[in-house]
Amino acid sequence: MAIKMRKAIIKETGEVKYANQIPETQKPDLICHSCHTDIRHVNRHPRELPSGSRTWVPAYFGLKSKGQHNEGCQYVPKHLVEKVIADSQLGANAEQIFNAKENGSADFRLHIPIEALKIIQLMTEADETKTTEDAFSGTKYIRNHEQLNAYLNTTNQLMTLRALVEKERDLSEHVNIVLYGRKIPWRKFFYDEKRYPDLIKYLGKSEQKHPICLLMNGIKKKAYPVRDGWKPAWSLNSYEKGIDPRDNVTRWLSISVKTKDQGLFDAINDGADIAVLFSPKLKEGYSESNGVQYVNVSGDLYHKQQICIIS
Numbered sequence: 454m455a456i457k458m459r460k461a462i463i464k465e466t467g468e469v470k471y472a473n474q475i476p477e478t479q480k481p482d483l484i485c486h487s488c489h490t491d492i493r494h495v496n497r498h499p500r501e502l503p504s505g506s507r508t509w510v511p512a513y514f515g516l517k518s519k520g521q522h523n524e525g526c527q528y529v530p531k532h533l534v535e536k537v538i539a540d541s542q543l544g545a546n547a548e549q550i551f552n553a554k555e556n557g558s559a560d561f562r563l564h565i566p567i568e569a570l571k572i573i574q575l576m577t578e579a580d581e582t583k584t585t586e587d588a589f590s591g592t593k594y595i596r597n598h599e600q601l602n603a604y605l606n607t608t609n610q611l612m613t614l615r616a617l618v619e620k621e622r623d624l625s626e627h628v629n630i631v632l633y634g635r636k637i638p639w640r641k642f643f644y645d646e647k648r649y650p651d652l653i654k655y656l657g658k659s660e661q662k663h664p665i666c667l668l669m670n671g672i673k674k675k676a677y678p679v680r681d682g683w684k685p686a687w688s689l690n691s692y693e694k695g696i697d698p699r700d701n702v703t704r705w706l707s708i709s710v711k712t713k714d715q716g717l718f719d720a721i722n723d724g725a726d727i728a729v730l731f732s733p734k735l736k737e738g739y740s741e742s743n744g745v746q747y748v749n750v751s752g753d754l755y756h757k758q759q760i761c762i763i764s
Contacts, residue, residue, distance in 0.1 A: 455619045456528050458514040461494070462486045472512040473497070473764075483514065488526035493517050500647070508646050508670045511726060511764040515619060533614055534559070534627040541607040548594045550607050552631075560631040563642070565594050566608045567632075567664055569601055570732060573755040577713065605758035608730060612666045613761040615643050616728045632663055642666055649693065649706060653748055656735040665733055667750075668763070669708060670726045674718065686711055687718035689727070689754075704737075705747040712754035721760065728761040729754070 460471050464482040475481070477496045485492050497512045516522070522529050538551045538559055552560040572595060575588035595601050611628070618624050621639050630637040644652045645668040656662065669691045677686045688711040710729050712718055721727065731752030739746050754760065 455516045455623065456530055456533065456614075457617045457619060458485065458492070458528060460486055461492055461514045462489070472514055475512065485514075485522060485526060485528065487528055488523035490520060490522055490526070491517055492520070510670075530614075530618060530623045531627055534624070537607065537610045537614065540610070541603070543600060543603055547596075547600055550604050551628075554629075558627055558629060560629045561611060563630050563632040563637060563663060565604050566730065568592060568594050569604050569608075570664060570730075570755070570759075572601060573605075574753070577755045602758075605756055609758040609761055612643075612728045612730060613763070615639070615666065616645075616668055616761060616763050637663065644668065646670055646691075646693075649708075652733070652750065653706070653735070656733055656750065662733065664730055666728055666730050667708065667733075668726070668728050669710075671724050672721070672727060674721065674723045676718075685715070686713050687715060688712070689718070689721060689729070702746065705745050707747060707749045709749065709751045710754050711751065714754070717754060717757050717760070720757065721762065726763040728763060730759045 458472075460469055461483045462469055462485070464484050469486055472494065475494050475496075480494070483492050483494060484490060492514050493516070495510075495513050495515055498510050500508050500510050525532075527533070538553075541550050543549065548562075548565060550562055550565050552562060554560065572588045572592065589596060595604065615621075615624055621643075625639045630639060630642050640648070640651070641655065642663075643666045652665070652667070669689065672689045672691055675688050675690055677688070688709050690710075691708045693706045710731055729752075731754065734751050736749040736751065737747070738749075
């Protein structure tokens with residue numbers, strides 16, 4: 454089992470270095486900064502996507518072939534999961550976002566972050582006739598701001614962990630995603646750029662949708678002008694031209710998550726790699742201005758914990 458690491462120790466000098474600080478032409482002997490096992494450096498490199506286009510994978514440190522971290526290392530996925538679960542524990546009267554199983558795994562209760570997203574949406578849209586406290590009226594799982602922030606923080610930690618593990622099974626053997634008692638496969642919750650075609654197929658089906666975690670590499674930021682009757686808005690976007698898996702037609706795919714919180718927008722650097730939690734909406738159409746068909750996946754950002762900055 455392996456997780457991508459951001460820093461390591463150069464064995465010869467004892468210096469701690471981040472992955473992007475190692476020149477591509479150098480191959481120093483490296484050890485894990487937590488357990489001192491031998492590790493490798495992976496240079497920033499292109500990755501071909503199903504559409505034929507390419508994206509760039511940031512540099513990182515990883516285990517060598519057949520290598521493994523020592524049992525007490527902080528980078529053992531099992532220990533990272535245990536820490537996320539331990540940090541998530543609230544008082545006895547609060548709903549727990551994880552439900553421990555007898556086999557040592559745990560169920561992540563997806564319906565709790567779903568309710569959290571609904572609450573922060575209502576808070577964002579509150580006006581003179583309503584207060585933010587009205588957003589909690591009628592809720593089933595979340596009773597106050599402390600619980601809301603705790604649940605979103607835990608979800609953020611789990612999203613970050615999924616984005617950093619090298620293989621899905623490194624996490625799925627420890628955490629199940631459950632929605633109202635129904636198990637949701639990790640592959641239907643987490644999508645990286647290689648699996649955007651799977652996301653399009655999923656959104657095109659009639660089955661009930663749930664929030665997803667989407668990995669977006671090299672985002673492009675955009676500010677929308679203020680117009681009469683409009684509130685200012687900002688968005689984080691990625692674009693790709695490729696073959697739609699449903700009918701083999703070439704279309705532009707646009708991923709866009711929008712916010713009305715400028716502080717949230719300003720905290721993200723243009724070109725960053727991020728993972729985002731949102732409820733996706735699918736729109737298809739034809740642009741007469743440039744003569745192309747497009748597919749747009751969009752959603753809304755209300756809270757900083759919906760975003761994990763990967764690099």
